[in-house]
Amino acid sequence: MTDQKIDNVNAQEQPDIPCPPAQDMYPMLKEPLVRITKRGIISTKHKTIVYIVGFILALLVGALMLLAVGKNPILAYRDMAVGSFGTAIASAETVRIAVPLLIASVAVGFAFKMKFWNIGAEGQILAGAIFCSYIVIHSINNGNYIPRIPLHLFMIICALIGGALFGFLPAFFKTKWGTNETLFTLMLNYIAIQYVIYLQSLRTWKDPRSSYPKIVDFSTFTDGKVELPRLFGVHIGWIFALIIATIAYFYLTKTKHGFEISVVGDSMNTARYAGMNTSWIQIRTLLISGALCGFVGYLQVAGANHTLTETSAGGVGFTAITVAWLAKLNPFVMIPIAVFIAMLQKGSLFIQSTMRIPASVADLLTGLILFFMLGCEFFIEYKLVFRSNRDASHLEQKEVAA
Amino acid sequence: MQEAKPAITENVVQMQHICKSFGTVQALSGVHFELRRGEILSLLGENGSGKTTLMNILAGIYFPDAGDIFVNGKRVTIRQPKDAFDLNIGMVHQHFKLVEVFSAAENIVLGLSGGTTINRRTLYRHVREIADQYGFEIDPEKKVYDMSVSEKQTVEIIKALYRGADILILDEPTAVLTPQETDKLFDIMRAMKADHKSIILITHKLNEVLAVSDRVTVLRKGEYIDTIHTKDATIQSLTDMMVGRSVSLAIDRPTTTNVEPILMIQSLTALSQEGTKALDDVTFEANGGEILGIAGISGSGQRELCEAIAGLYPVIGGSILYRNIVDGYEVDENVVGLNPYEIAKKGIALAFVPEDRLGMGLAPSLDMVDNIMLKHYRENKGFFVDRKSPRQISERLVKDLQIVTPDVFTPIRQLSGGNVQKILVGREIDTAPRLLMVAYPVRGLDINSSYTIYNLLNEQKEKGTAVIFVGEDLDVLMEISDRILVMSGGRVTGIVDPRVTSKQEIGLLMLGQSIDNVKGADVV
Numbered sequence: 001m002t003d004q005k006i007d008n009v010n011a012q013e014q015p016d017i018p019c020p021p022a023q024d025m026y027p028m029l030k031e032p033l034v035r036i037t038k039r040g041i042i043s044t045k046h047k048t049i050v051y052i053v054g055f056i057l058a059l060l061v062g063a064l065m066l067l068a069v070g071k072n073p074i075l076a077y078r079d080m081a082v083g084s085f086g087t088a089i090a091s092a093e094t095v096r097i098a099v100p101l102l103i104a105s106v107a108v109g110f111a112f113k114m115k116f117w118n119i120g121a122e123g124q125i126l127a128g129a130i131f132c133s134y135i136v137i138h139s140i141n142n143g144n145y146i147p148r149i150p151l152h153l154f155m156i157i158c159a160l161i162g163g164a165l166f167g168f169l170p171a172f173f174k175t176k177w178g179t180n181e182t183l184f185t186l187m188l189n190y191i192a193i194q195y196v197i198y199l200q201s202l203r204t205w206k207d208p209r210s211s212y213p214k215i216v217d218f219s220t221f222t223d224g225k226v227e228l229p230r231l232f233g234v235h236i237g238w239i240f241a242l243i244i245a246t247i248a249y250f251y252l253t254k255t256k257h258g259f260e261i262s263v264v265g266d267s268m269n270t271a272r273y274a275g276m277n278t279s280w281i282q283i284r285t286l287l288i289s290g291a292l293c294g295f296v297g298y299l300q301v302a303g304a305n306h307t308l309t310e311t312s313a314g315g316v317g318f319t320a321i322t323v324a325w326l327a328k329l330n331p332f333v334m335i336p337i338a339v340f341i342a343m344l345q346k347g348s349l350f351i352q353s354t355m356r357i358p359a360s361v362a363d364l365l366t367g368l369i370l371f372f373m374l375g376c377e378f379f380i381e382y383k384l385v386f387r388s389n390r391d392a393s394h395l396e397q398k399e400v401a402a
Numbered sequence: 403m404q405e406a407k408p409a410i411t412e413n414v415v416q417m418q419h420i421c422k423s424f425g426t427v428q429a430l431s432g433v434h435f436e437l438r439r440g441e442i443l444s445l446l447g448e449n450g451s452g453k454t455t456l457m458n459i460l461a462g463i464y465f466p467d468a469g470d471i472f473v474n475g476k477r478v479t480i481r482q483p484k485d486a487f488d489l490n491i492g493m494v495h496q497h498f499k500l501v502e503v504f505s506a507a508e509n510i511v512l513g514l515s516g517g518t519t520i521n522r523r524t525l526y527r528h529v530r531e532i533a534d535q536y537g538f539e540i541d542p543e544k545k546v547y548d549m550s551v552s553e554k555q556t557v558e559i560i561k562a563l564y565r566g567a568d569i570l571i572l573d574e575p576t577a578v579l580t581p582q583e584t585d586k587l588f589d590i591m592r593a594m595k596a597d598h599k600s601i602i603l604i605t606h607k608l609n610e611v612l613a614v615s616d617r618v619t620v621l622r623k624g625e626y627i628d629t630i631h632t633k634d635a636t637i638q639s640l641t642d643m644m645v646g647r648s649v650s651l652a653i654d655r656p657t658t659t660n661v662e663p664i665l666m667i668q669s670l671t672a673l674s675q676e677g678t679k680a681l682d683d684v685t686f687e688a689n690g691g692e693i694l695g696i697a698g699i700s701g702s703g704q705r706e707l708c709e710a711i712a713g714l715y716p717v718i719g720g721s722i723l724y725r726n727i728v729d730g731y732e733v734d735e736n737v738v739g740l741n742p743y744e745i746a747k748k749g750i751a752l753a754f755v756p757e758d759r760l761g762m763g764l765a766p767s768l769d770m771v772d773n774i775m776l777k778h779y780r781e782n783k784g785f786f787v788d789r790k791s792p793r794q795i796s797e798r799l800v801k802d803l804q805i806v807t808p809d810v811f812t813p814i815r816q817l818s819g820g821n822v823q824k825i826l827v828g829r830e831i832d833t834a835p836r837l838l839m840v841a842y843p844v845r846g847l848d849i850n851s852s853y854t855i856y857n858l859l860n861e862q863k864e865k866g867t868a869v870i871f872v873g874e875d876l877d878v879l880m881e882i883s884d885r886i887l888v889m890s891g892g893r894v895t896g897i898v899d900p901r902v903t904s905k906q907e908i909g910l911l912m913l914g915q916s917i918d919n920v921k922g923a924d925v926v
Binding site for chain 1 (some may be wrong): 423424425438464467481712713714727741743744745746754756758760761762763764765766767768772775776777779785786787
């Protein structure tokens with residue numbers, strides 16, 4: 001086809017007549033007011049600034065909410081800081097909250113790294129607590145015969161087994177039959193909670209002196225043998241927590257197991273391609289994840305509560321999910337974040353009594369911070385482009401083109 | 403609107419100074435584009451040159467960072483695909499966007515405004531009218547899941563025409579077609595041109611440009627190079643414009659001695675997820691010192707075959723015999739039922755570059771060192787991984803294969819497709835394989851990277867490795883392969899010598915004709 005021909009076609013089809021007003025023919029549209037475009041590689045400094053801004057915004061929105069209920073947000077924040085770290089006793093209490101949170105965060109972090117959505121930490125903690133409580137109950141019902149150190153050893157072993165069992169079940173069913181691990185782990189939470197409620201009215205577990213269903217206080221019935229020793233005013237669980245976080249970090253980054261977890265999490269097919277046994281890797285990791293949660297259950301029984309209740313896990317398993325994500329699954333980063341969340345929780349209890357602000361303000365702030373931190377991810381990946389005054393620049397280009 | 407005067411009347415589309423960036427990647431910088439009424443214009447460029455991005459802007463998928471678009475001389479703003487429809491612009495994407503369980507006609511009217519009911523008889527008649535006018539073959543009542551790739555493409559094109567498209571954009575339409583189907587498509591395009599429709603053909607295949615288009619616009623690395631009349635162009639001149647310098651287009655086919663079988667596949671049969679036969683009685687041998695090309699329409703069983711050989715796809719019958727050397731004796735080992743790790747433990751040096759690089763073969767959020775380590779992380783003793791030697795290999799590969807990366811600790815997801823492929827091929831070749839399987843190794847790569855890959859494959863062949871090359875570009879397959887195995891519907895329809903076989907014959911085999919018919923149909 002020659003140029004000549006094309007021109008002829010045009011001559012027939014498009015006589016040079018004045019065009020009708022644009023609206024009649026085409027939709028008149030303006031450029032969208034705001035567009036989202038992808039950002040390139042962003043510097044660490046810039047990233048940090050985005051996170052700090054996000055954090056400050058979260059606190060500001062929290063402050064607005066406090067203002068809305070007629071409280072002074074500056075005083076509230078100050079009191080929260082004082083209430084959580086103002087005194088040695090307060091600090092000890094804050095650390096006591098942070099310990100189970102940190103270990104549970106490490107535990108769910110293992111599974112999350114593999115994109116295995118274990119939201120059953122709560123149930124795994126309770127399973128560990130139930131299993132180790134069984135040892136204590138057994139000892140109490142048989143004349144308190146187990147000495148202190150073997151008692152704790154048995155408790156730890158049983159707690160690990162209990163948690164690992166609750167981690168194994170969803171992993172096994174997922175790898176074998178492709179069940180949804182999110183629903184599976186979530187439902188196991190309720191099984192664990194309801195089982196504790198059942199145990200509370202079981203004759204061998206129930207506190208004989210109590211009129212309502214409640215499990216015996218382990219400390220009084222074992223002459224305090226069940227209690228963990230203290231160091232700097234807190235039960236020694238905090239040492240375990242720091243050791244676990246450190247080992248977890250090296251396990252994930254330096255070992256073959258950790259490497260397998262990363263690859264399975266990144267691409268299951270690539271893992272198969274590399275000859276990895278993906279089913280076993282998932283089961284193994286969930287055994288570890290569950291066992292760590294089980295250990296939290298032991299710490300709650302032996303360190304914090306000295307008994308078993310349906311609130312022994314106390315939402316730690318769910319808060320741990322937040323901590324793990326805020327730390328981007330890095331066990332070392334989980335340490336300060338777990339402490340910070342514990343500080344919010346302890347501080348909110350304090351302002352509940354001093355300023356009559358409901359303690360749920362801690363949950364509110366945690367939620368806001370998570371929300372803003374996730375929002376930061378968006379601003380690190382993308383940027384917004386606002387409509388500019390393109391018509392002016394367009395006119396210039398038009399002249400050039402003509 | 404400030405200016406009501408048309409810019410240049412003969413241009414139905416004019417794009418000026420179009421800029422678009424994705425993150426740090428400048429996909430288009432100040433590109434111009436003009437399309438005249440009743441012409442077929444080829445938009446030519448290497449992968450990554452921005453041709454699809456430019457057309458996606460015209461079709462309302464992306465919004466440009468800067469620049470102006472005129473349709474029939476009017477400045478327009480195209481914010482979404484619907485705006486493009488309203489301007490009578492239709493685009494057929496490389497990946498079809500059809501509802502599988504709907505019939506052809508239902509897909510065609512999908513999303514159009516109208517009453518709550520569909521008058522099927524009128525609809526079918528209308529669809530048939532369009533089909534007859536341009537020479538399409540279509541059954542409006544056929545469900546999409548029953549259709550071949552070429553039929554799906556027909557539905558996409560008619561969908562655009564039904565919506566009144568005068569400007570039709572076809573994004574690499576021939577990538578999935580056999581030579582015969584391609585010729586038919588070109589006839590249809592000529593018929594549409596005769597009906598004063600304007601067609602943009604996005605492609606990187608030069609012989610197609612010369613065969614069908616009136617003019618050709620060349621882009622290179624997001625920049626506008628030139629627009630020339632096809633009659634003034636040659637393959638070499640277009641390549642030089644596309645690449646920016648003179649390149650030799652010949653692919654070597656070195657001759658080797660000592661051609662001995664390394665892999666023997668006998669009556670291999672495997673099921674697809676739907677329970678149909680993905681591989682049906684496949685029998686062939688792959689020889690050391692030889693490149694065995696595998697041709698076929700995509701989805702003919704190539705992926706299942708490669709994955710079965712690599713131990714990643716379950717087979718229900720047949721054997722995969724691998725000639726291994728154990729204690730100095732040659733042993734034919736059957737690897738059916740073994741997983742990749744068990745195959746490797748037998749000392750079988752098998753390397754596999756899968757089709758979906760980032761989905762299988764590489765872990766995209768890990769860095770290069772970890773990806774190099776992927777297949778060898780078990781080799782050292784103990785509980786900890788050894789990143790020292792993978793790091794050395796990585797640094798060597800970066801230098802040898804000119805991999806562009808900030809450093810070896812950058813997540814490979816952030817690298818370009820060509821560099822990702824070099825990492826994968828480099829890693830696989832570094833294991834000194836005796837059998838190397840590569841599936842679509844140059845998909846998405848620019849010419850330079852493609853030739854690096856071809857050279858690497860030839861090097862392996864000269865070392866005595868058996869190379870299996872699954873490809874989609876028949877021209878390349880015919881130049882580089884020593885033998886070509888053609889698959890259709892999971893069966894081997896022929897194993898031919900590319901030196902004495904025509905492209906048309908291979909095309910017939912791809913369509914499922916048996917080898918005898920082909921030999922009878924054409925003089926070799």
